[in-house]
Amino acid sequence: MPRDGQITKQNILDAAEKAVLERGFAGTSVDEILERASISRGTFFYHFPTKDDLARALIHRHAATDREMVERFMERAERLARDPLQQVLVFIGLYIEVLEEMEDLAPGCLFASFSYEAGLFDEETKAMIQEAVDHWRDRVGTKLQRAIERHPPRIAVNGETLADLAYSVFEGAMIMARVRKDPRIMAEHLSQYRNYLELAFGVVEGAEVSGGD
Amino acid sequence: MPRDGQITKQNILDAAEKAVLERGFAGTSVDEILERASISRGTFFYHFPTKDDLARALIHRHAATDREMVERFMERAERLARDPLQQVLVFIGLYIEVLEEMEDLAPGCLFASFSYEAGLFDEETKAMIQEAVDHWRDRVGTKLQRAIERHPPRIAVNGETLADLAYSVFEGAMIMARVRKDPRIMAEHLSQYRNYLELAFGVVEGAEVSGGD
DNA sequence: TTATGTATACTGACTAGTCGGTACAGTAAT
């Protein structure tokens, strides 16, 4: 089956991603990827001239997946609600939904992994990560900004910072989930972020919110 | 200066910590540490029989520093305020203070770094990290729980989850600060966590809070 | 139908260099 090289390439990326999230990029040898992907050494270097090219491809793919998810969820949220504030709340809710169904312990985020080995990569690779984070900030931040304009919040905040915080909570919760070996933490913490939004915008009035246990 | 070996040991740990936060543990060679610490190969292995011993020492020291900071800030907060809720707010405020003065871009957290290379370390080392995080949860969580009991919050929350969230925000903000090369993000995000507490406990009534710009 | 050509996909042995770790002879301060 020498036909579709794209399948092999994805297979390599899948194996590499798992390995990198377990042992870091520098801690993952090409040999280990070969074994996980059940391919030969030659095949690997046929698809990726150097290990650094693999790093770039890994980041690129992850950034694209992330971006697609944001777009998909934002569109759904925009269809499910009219008001920008409600749209954001639904948007975050959709993320909470997928996190709740997550069973893998510690899936982790490639961006976080790479950012803690940043010294190994060139500026171009790091720029790709920043671009991905910026996309979240733009997409979610402008929506939050519109919500702020329509519903003056109780405290002084701006859309960008609020959007950044969501990303922070996300990343931090992943680390906590890893350390504690409890994937539920992610949904739990993102739920609290939603609480924050609801409180800041004065959505919570009485005891309408049914929090965790 | 062959006297105090502890100085040399700390010197090695300092150099190693910086290197690890830039390039990860696996990505940091012993040679690089020797150069940074300006010591010879023999000296390194005199103090640390293996590189894994260095990892353990690194984690151990970081955990101790963390713990001391929690204790110190908690004691100060307990002297500065009487009410458990106010104590927690002051406690978080003290952290925000030190983060505001931080200029180093991307200091980073060793625990986060190691958790993204978790596959390289033995269970004992990982247990040390979990223990450190648990200490935060216990110390801050029980204080928050007491605040909850005295000041029923607007939403359903518990002390432990709230304490965990603070840690998540902390860790996540460090990653964001690295990616964006902007250390101010850390204080910014932790301030938002404080906002969350204030809103949840109904401290914010009018426009008394002077948020960011 | 069969031979030929060509691009892609893949194999696995090989190489040059780096890694953590060892050995050990010597130095310097207490």
Next chain:
DNA sequence: ATTACTGTACCGACTAGTCAGTATACATAA
């Protein structure tokens, strides 16, 4: 004498990366 080093030479294991060659698919054309 003991502790804390320096310095260098060395080892085997592992590292990323190379390369000559093989297999497959598909096109062209005799």
